Amino acid sequence: MIARWSAELESDTSPPSRGWTDLPCPLCSGWESDPVREVAETHPEGRSPRQFLIVRCRTCGHRYLNPRPLTDAWLPISTDRREPEPDRTARSTIGSSIAAIAEPRVLSFDSACGIWLREVLPPLAKLDVRTAAVRPGHYDLAIDWYRLERHEEPAEELRLAYRALAPGGALLLAATLPQGWGEGHFGSAWVGDDAPGRISHFAASHLAMAVQAAGLRFERATVLGQPALWQASAERCLGWKRLWRYCWLAAMASWLARQFHSAEGMLLLARKPG
Numbered sequence: 001m002i003a004r005w006s007a008e009l010e011s012d013t014s015p016p017s018r019g020w021t022d023l024p025c026p027l028c029s030g031w032e033s034d035p036v037r038e039v040a041e042t043h044p045e046g047r048s049p050r051q052f053l054i055v056r057c058r059t060c061g062h063r064y065l066n067p068r069p070l071t072d073a074w075l076p077i078s079t080d081r082r083e084p085e086p087d088r089t090a091r092s093t094i095g096s097s098i099a100a101i102a103e104p105r106v107l108s109f110d111s112a113c114g115i116w117l118r119e120v121l122p123p124l125a126k127l128d129v130r131t132a133a134v135r136p137g138h139y140d141l142a143i144d145w146y147r148l149e150r151h152e153e154p155a156e157e158l159r160l161a162y163r164a165l166a167p168g169g170a171l172l173l174a175a176t177l178p179q180g181w182g183e184g185h186f187g188s189a190w191v192g193d194d195a196p197g198r199i200s201h202f203a204a205s206h207l208a209m210a211v212q213a214a215g216l217r218f219e220r221a222t223v224l225g226q227p228a229l230w231q232a233s234a235e236r237c238l239g240w241k242r243l244w245r246y247c248w249l250a251a252m253a254s255w256l257a258r259q260f261h262s263a264e265g266m267l268l269l270a271r272k273p274g
């Protein structure tokens, strides 16, 4: 498989802005990897979907998309995907992480979270959305909501979170988990792959190691459901798998996956030592 991809890369005579690029592991910068599986482009926008490859880093075991397209239209941080809103677990974790602070200062790494964050945060909270200049050592809570997996340099994003947090401040990370029931059930129809926008396929252990490498103290991780992924994947299927497009069936499947530790997402809480 690697040989075929290499041949495609070598035979790609298109201008650099429309070609493919081979990139190192986003976590450890290692170049050696082994193929895991092929995934089809999730949103091909009318053309036939391109095929991508998820590989496993030989150095640290992290799974990521490689090689990746270098098109003018492709953005490392996709702006067209609606991330899932937080469920009860996530809302409770956000609330409890700043419960003792009267006027918490909160940083969101994504402007799209602003609407639901306003509902979750206490009325006196001051919410900033990440801009080019983040105030160092200022925030009681930083929220990275399904963004880190779409970042070309997640370690850099985590270092930025570390710098932005005040001592004792919390980082809340939401990420899509690989190898859950949904992914196994739907195979190539699974929209959770979200190729090529989702670059990293974090295992919980890799995410915990990454936050600790950035200087943060890992506190806990819990599973998160994403019934919308079941519904959207079912819409792409024929036959009985289309049943999961019904809201209550998707919610049931996602709930069962969580009970058996095969959920679609995870929520990780880390803290800057104070």
Ligand SMILES: [Zn+2]
Binding pocket: 025, 026, 027, 028, 029, 030, 057, 058, 059, 060, 061, 062
């Ligand atoms: Zn690696």
